[in-house]
Amino acid sequence: DIVMxxxxxxxxxxxxxxxTINCRSTHNLLYSSNNKNYLAxxxxxxxxxxxxxxxxxxxxxxxxPDRFSGSGSGTxxxxxxxxxxxxxxxxxxxxxxxxxxxxxxxxxxxxxx
Amino acid sequence: xxxxxxxxxxxxxxxxxxxxxxAASGVTFRSNAMHWVRQAPGKGLEWVTLISFxxxxxxxxxxxxxRFTISRDNSKNTLFLQxxxxxxxxxxxYYCARGGDTSDAFDTWGRGTLVTVSS
Numbered sequence: 001d002i003v004m005x006x007x008x009x010x011x012x013x014x015x016x017x018x019x020t021i022n023c024r025s026t027h028n029l030l031y032s033s034n035n036k037n038y039l040a041x042x043x044x045x046x047x048x049x050x051x052x053x054x055x056x057x058x059x060x061x062x063x064x065p066d067r068f069s070g071s072g073s074g075t076x077x078x079x080x081x082x083x084x085x086x087x088x089x090x091x092x093x094x095x096x097x098x099x100x101x102x103x104x105x106x107x108x109x110x111x112x113x
Numbered sequence: 114x115x116x117x118x119x120x121x122x123x124x125x126x127x128x129x130x131x132x133x134x135x136a137a138s139g140v141t142f143r144s145n146a147m148h149w150v151r152q153a154p155g156k157g158l159e160w161v162t163l164i165s166f167x168x169x170x171x172x173x174x175x176x177x178x179x180r181f182t183i184s185r186d187n188s189k190n191t192l193f194l195q196x197x198x199x200x201x202x203x204x205x206x207y208y209c210a211r212g213g214d215t216s217d218a219f220d221t222w223g224r225g226t227l228v229t230v231s232s
Contacts, residue, residue, distance in 0.1 A: 040218035042158075049208055049225055050150075050158060055218035087120055097217045100172040102148070102160040 002027040002096050006105035012113040019081040021108045023094035028057035029057075031098065036090050042078045043068055044107075046091045053092075054079065086112060115139045115221045117209050122124055122226030125199055135192040135209030143187035146212035148219060149229075151205035161207070162194065166198050177203075199230045 005030045029038045038056035043049040052061045054070035057077055081088055083096045089112060094105040096111040121133040135147070149161040160182040163172045171183055182195040192209050206225040213220035 036216075038217070039218075042219075044158075049222035050210075050219070050224070052213070052220050054217055054221075055213065055216040061220065068157070074116040095158075095160075095218070097219075100160070100163060101174050102163070104160065108156045 001101055002029075002098065002103050002104050004094055004096055004105035006094060006108050008108060009094075009106070010109045010111070011082075012111045013084045015086060016083050016111045017113075019084050019088070021079045021092050021094075021110070023072075023077040025075045025077075025096055025103050027096070027098065029098045030045050030074050032039055036097055037073050037077070038079050039070075039072070040095045040097060041068075042093045042104075043088075043090045044093065045087065050093065052107075081110070084112065085108070102107070115142065115211060117211065117221055117223035119207060119209055119223045119226040122207065124229045124231060126232050127200060127230055129199055130195070130197045131159045131228060133194040133196065133207055133226060133228070135194075135211075137190040137192070137211075142190055142211060145214065146217065147183075147185060147192045148210045148212065149183065149192075150210055150211045150219070150222075151203075152208070152225070153202075156205075159205075163196060163212075164192070166211045175176075196228070199228075201230050204228060204230050 007022045039057040041054040044050045084088040091107045161185045180198045184193045208225045210219035211221040
Protein backbone atom coordinates (compact mmCIF):
# COMPACT_ATOMS: atom_id res chain seq x y z
CA ASP A 1 0.00 0.00 0.00
CA ILE A 2 1.06 3.60 -0.59
CA VAL A 3 1.76 5.32 2.72
CA MET A 4 1.15 9.05 3.04
CA UNK A 5 2.87 11.13 5.71
CA UNK A 6 2.33 14.77 6.63
CA UNK A 7 4.29 17.37 8.55
CA UNK A 8 3.82 19.05 10.87
CA UNK A 9 1.09 17.39 12.91
CA UNK A 10 0.01 20.76 14.24
CA UNK A 11 0.55 24.28 12.99
CA UNK A 12 -0.32 27.59 14.67
CA UNK A 13 -0.09 30.65 12.46
CA UNK A 14 -1.02 34.29 13.02
CA UNK A 15 -3.91 35.68 11.01
CA UNK A 16 -2.66 36.94 7.67
CA UNK A 17 0.49 34.86 7.81
CA UNK A 18 1.47 31.92 5.59
CA UNK A 19 0.79 28.31 6.52
CA THR A 20 2.67 25.49 4.83
CA ILE A 21 1.85 21.80 5.10
CA ASN A 22 4.01 19.05 3.65
CA CYS A 23 2.94 15.66 2.37
CA ARG A 24 5.12 12.77 1.30
CA SER A 25 4.22 9.56 -0.50
CA THR A 26 6.08 6.23 -0.47
CA HIS A 27 5.28 5.88 -4.18
CA ASN A 28 5.69 8.20 -7.15
CA LEU A 29 2.24 9.68 -7.77
CA LEU A 30 3.12 11.10 -11.18
CA TYR A 31 1.44 9.04 -13.88
CA SER A 32 3.69 9.20 -16.92
CA SER A 33 0.98 8.68 -19.54
CA ASN A 34 -0.81 11.95 -18.68
CA ASN A 35 1.89 13.77 -16.64
CA LYS A 36 -0.51 14.23 -13.73
CA ASN A 37 0.11 13.77 -10.03
CA TYR A 38 -2.70 11.79 -8.39
CA LEU A 39 -2.66 13.82 -5.19
CA ALA A 40 -5.51 15.73 -3.53
CA UNK A 41 -5.87 17.99 -0.51
CA UNK A 42 -8.95 18.15 1.72
CA UNK A 43 -10.05 20.48 4.49
CA UNK A 44 -12.14 19.21 7.37
CA UNK A 45 -13.68 21.55 9.90
CA UNK A 46 -15.04 20.24 13.21
CA UNK A 47 -18.31 18.40 12.83
CA UNK A 48 -18.22 18.63 9.04
CA UNK A 49 -17.30 16.25 6.22
CA UNK A 50 -14.07 16.77 4.31
CA UNK A 51 -14.06 19.28 1.48
CA UNK A 52 -11.94 18.93 -1.64
CA UNK A 53 -9.54 21.86 -2.03
CA UNK A 54 -6.93 20.75 -4.57
CA UNK A 55 -6.65 17.90 -7.07
CA UNK A 56 -3.94 16.90 -9.55
CA UNK A 57 -1.62 18.28 -6.81
CA UNK A 58 -2.10 21.89 -7.88
CA UNK A 59 -5.54 22.42 -9.44
CA UNK A 60 -7.88 24.37 -7.20
CA UNK A 61 -11.43 23.03 -6.92
CA UNK A 62 -14.14 25.43 -8.09
CA UNK A 63 -15.04 27.95 -5.39
CA UNK A 64 -11.89 27.44 -3.32
CA PRO A 65 -10.23 30.78 -2.43
CA ASP A 66 -7.01 31.50 -4.27
CA ARG A 67 -5.08 31.81 -1.01
CA PHE A 68 -4.98 27.99 -1.14
CA SER A 69 -2.37 26.55 -3.48
CA GLY A 70 -0.79 23.17 -4.04
CA SER A 71 2.60 22.31 -5.42
CA GLY A 72 5.02 19.43 -5.77
CA SER A 73 5.44 16.36 -7.90
CA GLY A 74 6.36 12.72 -7.60
CA THR A 75 6.58 11.98 -3.91
CA UNK A 76 6.74 15.41 -2.23
CA UNK A 77 3.89 17.88 -2.10
CA UNK A 78 2.95 21.09 -0.32
CA UNK A 79 -0.29 22.87 0.54
CA UNK A 80 0.13 26.59 1.16
CA UNK A 81 -2.36 28.99 2.67
CA UNK A 82 -0.90 32.34 1.68
CA UNK A 83 -2.73 34.46 4.23
CA UNK A 84 -4.45 32.55 7.01
CA UNK A 85 -8.03 33.52 7.76
CA UNK A 86 -10.01 32.58 10.85
CA UNK A 87 -12.27 30.33 8.76
CA UNK A 88 -9.25 28.26 7.68
CA UNK A 89 -8.94 26.66 11.12
CA UNK A 90 -9.33 22.98 10.27
CA UNK A 91 -7.54 19.69 9.77
CA UNK A 92 -5.97 19.27 6.35
CA UNK A 93 -5.43 15.88 4.72
CA UNK A 94 -3.51 14.87 1.65
CA UNK A 95 -4.66 11.79 -0.27
CA UNK A 96 -3.29 9.72 -3.10
CA UNK A 97 -5.76 8.46 -5.69
CA UNK A 98 -3.11 6.79 -7.81
CA UNK A 99 -4.23 3.30 -6.81
CA UNK A 100 -6.32 1.56 -4.21
CA UNK A 101 -6.34 1.58 -1.28
CA UNK A 102 -6.68 5.35 -1.73
CA UNK A 103 -4.75 6.33 1.35
CA UNK A 104 -4.89 9.58 3.28
CA UNK A 105 -2.20 11.27 5.29
CA UNK A 106 -2.72 11.47 9.06
CA UNK A 107 -3.78 15.11 8.89
CA UNK A 108 -2.36 18.46 9.96
CA UNK A 109 -4.32 20.59 12.38
CA UNK A 110 -4.10 24.30 11.62
CA UNK A 111 -5.01 26.87 14.25
CA UNK A 112 -4.60 30.58 14.87
CA UNK A 113 -1.66 31.69 16.98
CA UNK B 114 -25.13 20.78 -7.09
CA UNK B 115 -24.88 17.19 -5.99
CA UNK B 116 -26.01 16.31 -2.52
CA UNK B 117 -25.24 13.03 -0.83
CA UNK B 118 -27.19 11.85 2.20
CA UNK B 119 -26.17 8.75 4.16
CA UNK B 120 -28.50 6.72 6.32
CA UNK B 121 -28.63 3.38 8.10
CA UNK B 122 -26.09 3.90 10.86
CA UNK B 123 -26.68 2.92 14.46
CA UNK B 124 -25.53 0.77 17.34
CA UNK B 125 -24.95 -2.90 16.56
CA UNK B 126 -23.42 -5.82 18.43
CA UNK B 127 -20.16 -7.39 17.26
CA UNK B 128 -20.74 -10.03 14.63
CA UNK B 129 -24.01 -8.50 13.43
CA UNK B 130 -24.81 -6.74 10.17
CA UNK B 131 -25.80 -3.27 9.04
CA UNK B 132 -26.66 -1.79 5.65
CA UNK B 133 -25.83 1.81 4.85
CA UNK B 134 -27.40 3.82 2.05
CA UNK B 135 -26.31 6.99 0.32
CA ALA B 136 -28.88 8.89 -1.72
CA ALA B 137 -27.70 11.32 -4.38
CA SER B 138 -29.75 14.28 -5.48
CA GLY B 139 -29.19 17.38 -7.54
CA VAL B 140 -27.72 15.50 -10.44
CA THR B 141 -27.52 11.84 -11.34
CA PHE B 142 -24.44 10.10 -10.14
CA ARG B 143 -24.46 7.29 -12.66
CA SER B 144 -21.41 8.62 -14.49
CA ASN B 145 -19.17 8.67 -11.43
CA ALA B 146 -17.28 6.20 -9.31
CA MET B 147 -18.44 6.21 -5.70
CA HIS B 148 -16.60 5.55 -2.46
CA TRP B 149 -17.14 4.91 1.21
CA VAL B 150 -14.67 6.55 3.58
CA ARG B 151 -14.76 6.17 7.36
CA GLN B 152 -13.46 8.14 10.30
CA ALA B 153 -13.14 6.57 13.74
CA PRO B 154 -13.90 8.93 16.64
CA GLY B 155 -11.12 11.50 16.94
CA LYS B 156 -9.09 9.85 14.17
CA GLY B 157 -8.20 10.48 10.55
CA LEU B 158 -9.82 9.45 7.30
CA GLU B 159 -9.69 5.88 6.03
CA TRP B 160 -10.83 4.87 2.56
CA VAL B 161 -12.99 1.73 2.69
CA THR B 162 -14.30 0.79 -0.74
CA LEU B 163 -14.90 1.90 -4.33
CA ILE B 164 -17.43 1.01 -6.98
CA SER B 165 -17.08 2.06 -10.60
CA PHE B 166 -19.78 4.08 -12.35
CA UNK B 167 -21.38 0.95 -13.82
CA UNK B 168 -20.82 -1.33 -10.85
CA UNK B 169 -18.46 -3.68 -12.66
CA UNK B 170 -15.35 -2.80 -10.63
CA UNK B 171 -15.20 -2.93 -6.85
CA UNK B 172 -12.21 -2.50 -4.58
CA UNK B 173 -11.91 -2.91 -0.82
CA UNK B 174 -9.63 -2.10 2.07
CA UNK B 175 -7.98 -5.36 3.12
CA UNK B 176 -9.47 -5.26 6.62
CA UNK B 177 -13.05 -5.26 5.25
CA UNK B 178 -12.64 -7.71 2.36
CA UNK B 179 -15.08 -10.58 2.66
CA ARG B 180 -17.16 -8.69 5.24
CA PHE B 181 -18.30 -5.53 3.42
CA THR B 182 -20.02 -5.34 0.04
CA ILE B 183 -20.51 -2.17 -1.96
CA SER B 184 -23.27 -1.86 -4.53
CA ARG B 185 -25.25 0.78 -6.35
CA ASP B 186 -28.63 1.27 -8.01
CA ASN B 187 -28.19 3.89 -10.71
CA SER B 188 -31.92 3.90 -11.45
CA LYS B 189 -32.48 5.17 -7.91
CA ASN B 190 -29.29 7.25 -7.56
CA THR B 191 -28.39 5.26 -4.47
CA LEU B 192 -25.19 3.71 -3.16
CA PHE B 193 -25.12 0.93 -0.58
CA LEU B 194 -22.69 -0.62 1.87
CA GLN B 195 -23.58 -4.00 3.32
CA UNK B 196 -21.49 -4.57 6.43
CA UNK B 197 -21.41 -8.08 7.89
CA UNK B 198 -19.46 -9.61 10.77
CA UNK B 199 -18.96 -6.19 12.28
CA UNK B 200 -16.12 -5.61 14.71
CA UNK B 201 -15.48 -2.98 17.35
CA UNK B 202 -12.77 -1.49 15.12
CA UNK B 203 -15.40 -0.76 12.44
CA UNK B 204 -16.87 1.91 14.73
CA UNK B 205 -16.72 5.16 12.78
CA UNK B 206 -18.59 7.82 10.90
CA TYR B 207 -19.09 6.47 7.38
CA TYR B 208 -19.08 8.99 4.54
CA CYS B 209 -20.06 8.37 0.97
CA ALA B 210 -18.05 10.36 -1.53
CA ARG B 211 -18.21 10.87 -5.27
CA GLY B 212 -15.28 10.48 -7.62
CA GLY B 213 -14.90 13.71 -9.50
CA ASP B 214 -15.85 14.51 -13.08
CA THR B 215 -12.44 15.91 -14.01
CA SER B 216 -10.26 13.84 -11.73
CA ASP B 217 -10.68 10.83 -9.48
CA ALA B 218 -10.42 12.96 -6.34
CA PHE B 219 -13.46 12.90 -4.08
CA ASP B 220 -15.32 16.07 -5.01
CA THR B 221 -18.58 15.64 -3.08
CA TRP B 222 -19.13 14.18 0.38
CA GLY B 223 -22.17 13.38 2.45
CA ARG B 224 -22.41 14.41 6.09
CA GLY B 225 -21.84 10.86 7.26
CA THR B 226 -23.64 8.28 9.37
CA LEU B 227 -22.29 6.94 12.65
CA VAL B 228 -21.83 3.20 13.09
CA THR B 229 -21.10 2.00 16.61
CA VAL B 230 -20.19 -1.64 17.14
CA SER B 231 -20.51 -2.49 20.79
CA SER B 232 -21.93 -5.18 23.02
